[in-house]
Amino acid sequence: MDGARQGASPDERRLHPWSWLFVLLQQLKQFIFPLVALVVFGARRSSGDGELWASLAPVIGITVLVVLAILQYFTYRYTIGRDGLTVREGLLHRSRREIPFSRIHNVVVHQSLLHRVFGVAEVRLESAGGTKPEAQMRVLGLHDALALEDLVRHQSHGTAPVAPGQEAAPRDEGTTLLSLSTMEVLRLGLISNRGMIVVAAGFGAAWQILPENVMAQFFRQGAKQAYGYAEGLHLGWLTGAVGGVALIGVALALVRLLSVALALSQFHGFRLTEEPRRLMVERGLFARLRTSVARRRIQAWTLHEGVLHRLFGRRSLRIDTAVAEKSGQQDTRALKDVAPIAPPEACDALISHLLPQAHWPRDDWRAVDASARWRLWLPSLAWLLPVTALVAWQFGAWVWLPGLAWMLAAAYAARRQAHRIGWALDDHLVAVRSGWWSRYWRFAEIDKLQALRLSRSPLDHRMGTATLWLDTAGASGMSAPLALRFIPEADAVVVHERLTTALARRRLHW
Incomplete structure (x- = not known):
């Protein structure tokens, strides 16, 4: 030096x-x-x-x-x-x-x-x-x-x-566990929604910085000019609708291109390496970031699979670490993305290698209470019914047809999601899974749990169920919850006592 x-x-x-x-x-x-x-x-x-x-x-x-x-x-x-x-x-x-x-x-x-x-x-x-x-x-x-x-x-x-x-x-550069080719990074850009986040943030910043009513005037003038241009072309309603859909498609395509550019900028040359007791990630096209974390600082794991992930046959794997998230620089500090994008088999192999006691993928998932099906449907029903009734009162009873179709679709989605929800527990690990349209698996070692909370809502009292919330260090508000939901009260009490005993034993060892 x-x-x-x-x-x-x-x-x-x-x-x-x-x-x-x-x-x-x-x-x-x-x-x-x-x-x-x-x-x-x-x-x-x-x-x-x-x-x-x-x-x-x-x-x-x-x-x-x-x-x-x-x-x-x-x-x-x-x-x-x-x-x-x-x-x-x-x-x-x-x-x-x-x-x-x-x-x-x-x-x-x-x-x-x-x-x-x-x-x-x-x-x-x-x-x-x-x-x-x-x-x-x-x-x-x-x-x-x-x-x-x-x-x-x-x-x-x-x-x-x-x-x-x-x-x-x-x-010693360590052992490479995962590296992403340029084609994989392009897939990540197509799957991710970073472009939409940037566009939304840009609009929000412009709305805050520009003088009052400037943004509203901009949108009004833009809509007026577009309407005048379309009216001058004397297009029919069908052609106009097709043109509007085409414009929306072009806008979405541009946002996806922005997502691809951001993914290339952030994850080009991504390489995950393993050293004795540490993980290291190096990535970036223009700005290079090299960050490492001790494996013992990993607190929780999240495996995610969205609709586009399934279309491309990919998943993502993230970790929560004990390193605090500093405000404003979450992306450039603590190591989070262990596998930004990878085939399911590669993600499972990573978990099995880094956390062998997880026995991943697991085959001992326990289902939740049957009442979860209609309880997951209730939030959608609570706003769909009054909104449909109000619109039908204004425009006619025919509005009930799409409203009922939406309610049936929400019921089907709730049923599928309830079928997907599950939890697993052994002497080393607690894991939950949820989601149907967008699926996730979240799990943590029992020794890494920080706090437990057993809660029961009025519906839980009625149905004899409970929810057990598990907290770990380093979890952000955007992370999927590590919670055992809709499980029978007796099971929740047994799990709570088991985990409480394990945490007490860990404190004694300290």
Whole structure:
């Protein structure tokens, strides 16, 4: 790594000389909107000396940011010890942080396109708690970043770290468990819905940023022009309907193309490798991300299969880890996608290899109570009946025909979903499965459970059933629930007592 600099102790190291540039760019991202607003609105409202001040203010602001970025380079130092890192930073307000290697649960080496041009990388050392990384180094030389990653990896293996100034041992790239070809990444883009998420986020941001009624006026003008153009062509209602459907199809195709582009950008060159007691993922086309996690930090597993997955004969496998999800950077930090897309046999093989006690795929699924069929239908029926009745009152009784057809379709979907719901439990693992249209399997080792909650709704009291909710560390609000639903109360009590005993035994061992 970078050697000692003048004015620093022999063991202290600094960031890469270009680090100030990347700190400046990060600060500009945060202050770009205030600076633009200052230029635009200041130019509109100023005249004379005020106009001169308005034109100089952004220059002064950028100059201040440059000075702060350079000061961070000169004041940020870190020292590698035998048991951890020491980080010192600050000029007027100085801080010193001791970071034991045992506290570091995840190492992220991130390279944007600009990082790759300069041959540098950003390193984040993450723990299982907190709202920010234990240390965030913008930026280190790529060789130094990989050496620091190796250092943490060696510590997790129980081997001695590389001493300062000592040549690092040849890098062990580990055993490749899964790699995605370009064709597989293209399939992932077609299956995923990332493009729609980006479009929705863009509309939401535009609605918040643009002045009031601008978006509404934009849509009104667009609809009026489209209607006028169609009216000028003197199209019949059937041709107009076909044209509208074609436009919707083109829009959906463009969104899918955007999804493919995003998948290529994020998952090109995806490679999952296994090292002793650790998993590592490297991916990205323009920005390369290299992140690893200790296998013992894996808390829960989710196997997902949507309609398009089944069409392409694929599934996805994700994990929850003990590394906390930091706000705003979920995708670029903790390792989540073990297999973004893979054949079902490959996903099953991965689970069997990484979690042999799971005995996957399982054949001991237990069905839920028969009342789940109509209870899953109730939510759809609760809004379909009043809506259909209201529309039929306005437009005539014929509306009941599509309404009843919808109710029957919802009943069929509820029946199929109830047939799919199941749970399994042994001495090592608890697993649930659910979904019909979009299916998922979620499971966790019993030793990784954090909390249990047994709940009963009024319907549960009536039907003699209960729901057992199981919580694990690292689960996000978007994850499928790890819950045993619609099971007989007696079974729920037995499972609750069994898991409670297992958790109590684990705490005693601590």
